Amino acid sequence: MKGLLYNLNVTNEAGELLLQDAGIEVDPFGDLNTEAERTLGRLVLDKYNTEFYILHRYPLAVRPFYTMPCPDNPLYSNSFDVFIRGEEIISGAQRVHFPDLLTSQAKGTWDRR
Secondary structure, rough: OOOOOOOOOHHHHHHHHHHHHHOOOOOOOOOOOHHHHHHHHHHHHHOOOEEEEEEEEEEHHHHOOEEEEEOOOOOOOOOOEEEOOEEEEEEEEOOOOOHHHHHHHHHHHOOOO
């Protein structure tokens, strides 16, 4: 497996930009489908010479309600997926630990702007 001496962290926005530059249409606040993930794996290998990377800051709308929003942009989440060769092997996220925020996100009443 090709890898780097450090973990390559790619934001969801940067990953989408790589896909768009390759002619792949993606929804900026949607989830990547399996084929887009595999394509992104090939693009990351070509650009960074690694088969292992972490994709993070997914759109909050495609993550469970208990996922913590990013403090600098609440349209995105503190979540990640770990990929090897374009295949997701691990997912994770910071959980919401504020009761009022958790309740409003569960009800769908939280204003993400």
